[in-house]
Amino acid sequence: MPSPRYTREIPSRYRLEAGRCKGCGKVTYPARTICPSCRGEEIEKINLSPRGKVVTSTVIHVPPDDFLMEAPYAMAVVETPEGARLMTQVVDCEPSTVLPGLEVSLEFRLIRKEGKSGILCYGHKAVPVA
Amino acid sequence: MREVAIVGAGMTRFGELWNQSLRQMFVEAAAGALNDAGADRVDSMYVGCMSGGQFTGQEHLGPLMADQFGMTGVASVHVESACASGGVALRQAFIEVAAGVSDLVLAVGIEKMTDGADVTNVLATAADQELEVYYGVTFPGLYAMIARAHMHTYGTTEEDLAWVSVKNHRHGAKNDKAQFPTEFTVEQVLSSSMVAEPLRLLHCSPVSDGAAAVLLCPLDQAKQYTDRPVKIVGSGLATGSLALADRDDPAFLDSVQKSGERAFKMAGVGPRDIQVAEVHDCFSIAEVCCIEALGFVERGKGGPAAKDGFTAIGGCIPVNTSGGLKAKGHPVGATGVAQAIEIFRQLRGEAGARQVENARLGLAQNMGGSGASSVVHIFQGV
Structure with a gap:
């Protein structure tokens, strides 16, 4: 990934910044310029709560090259209390236990390393709430 | 027009x-x-x-x-x-x-x-790079999440999904253009290696x-040019969100429903008028979702359709008589046209051992990504 693009995505990845439409209340992660529900253009920035619930999940056994050392690993669509949904890995647990309904917290973690330029790429991963 | x-x-x-x-x-x-x-x-x-x-x-x-x-x-x-x-x-x-x-x-x-x-990385360019692929998801992974949502919501089982593969390989065994014209048993599908839970190798197109x-x-x-032309009577194209997380119901393919409705409206027919269909079974769960979104079965009822014989040749609505993407193969850009060719052959009575009797109206549905684009055509024999 080129570093300018990575820089551009830091607000959502580092701070879980999302947008809420002032017209219809729809929350999108990351924030968008135009609301996908009502096409409203008045969007307020909000920060998501670092927790949520698994909507659906899988365990990846055949990974992309960059994640070869991590397989098998669980991935899930997680919904935060604000109604935003995001794709995350679910870690620090037995992958097969990650199923719809599981409560998780969202923690700031290293996601991947970019090969040639050596950039460490961060974001959030989910961890089951004990 | x-x-x-x-x-x-x-x-x-x-x-x-x-x-x-x-x-x-x-x-x-x-x-x-x-x-x-x-x-x-x-x-x-x-x-x-x-x-x-x-x-x-x-x-x-x-x-x-x-x-x-x-x-x-x-x-x-x-x-x-x-x-x-x-x-x-x-x-x-x-x-x-x-x-x-x-x-x-x-x-x-x-x-x-x-x-x-x-191939895994190239195919993943059809998913949302910034919001999904970045975190390590693959295409089988996205469809696996659709499958798990369908199982969780509607009680669909791994065996139901395995039957989609078994049925399509039975059809594909009769197709000399197919990559894998080989029959498999449910047990073989359910014991093949895991790709992304709950999807195994034999749930995936090659x-x-x-x-x-x-x-x-x-x-x-x-x-x-020919004594037996086949009319294109309906065409519909629709889009959906790339990111699975942006969909209200991850177990339903909105773009497939919309593209189907547009094609049916143009053709002036409905799903019950179709006698043969090719749908985009890149993974077994995709066929289940597509037959629901196209209206061949009720929403949530697609799981047992292959097992029950409903979508087999001889059933109410034979689906993927060519063997589908699963058995025929899935050279991604070629698939949509190959589906149309299967319906063309069926409506001309040229489908040989996999011919559906008295087929007059056929449908082909082709989708991109995990359902972010879908295109449906309806064909009529002349």
């Missing part, structure tokens, strides 16, 4: 075609379609290909393929909608003939996936090379 017909079809075998390049496959399929129709010219061509650029390093496929086909000078353009590229090429050709802009238009789908590219082409012209000129 003019009425439009398919008058010729040609395709390569699907599979690991090590000795054939992208251009050679194109020429074989395109020449097959022209020969089938006895035509010696085209006015325009659409080349559906997901990623010649990333699979083989070759872009600018419109003029390249026109040149290779000995037709330098004709209008020719590459169209892309991920795995729906072939179906979209067909739609563009249909629109151009219907609009009266051109009389003889070729729609070709092609893909060369086995030339050494990292990596394939291949090309498929159809020739279109106005219906009132079709008799010049």
